[in-house]
């Protein structure tokens with residue numbers, strides 16, 4: 527499963543979506559970006575780092591394989607994502623970041639990556655999704 531088929535994930539994501547009045551922020555974080563966050567971490571950076579940590583924790587003792595958001599690549603404790611897609615609420619009091627991993631193949635093509643991720647969410651979760 528890539529998380530999007532998990533009912534708990536969908537419920538939590540819907541809660542995040544509603545908390546921002548239907549608006550969410552989408553970040554794609556690569557290792558170099560994550561390391562740069564450590565130089566002078568802002569509250570939002572800590573939120574994104576916690577989200578990445580949460581995604582990585584899924585691989586320890588997972589009952590079902592966790593897949594790349596955009597393909598069928600299976601992550602494990604030894605085969606971790608090359609990048610992270612993180613959704614955060616625009617509501618400042620809502621601190622949780624949620625998301626999925628991207629495999630090396632999917633993360634390698636940075637051109638159009640944001641658009642491919644948005645299209646995936648539009649096709650699978652939010653048919654009326656718009657980018658502001």
Ligand SMILES: [Zn+2]
Nearest residue numbers: 594597629632
């Ligand atoms: Zn992939």
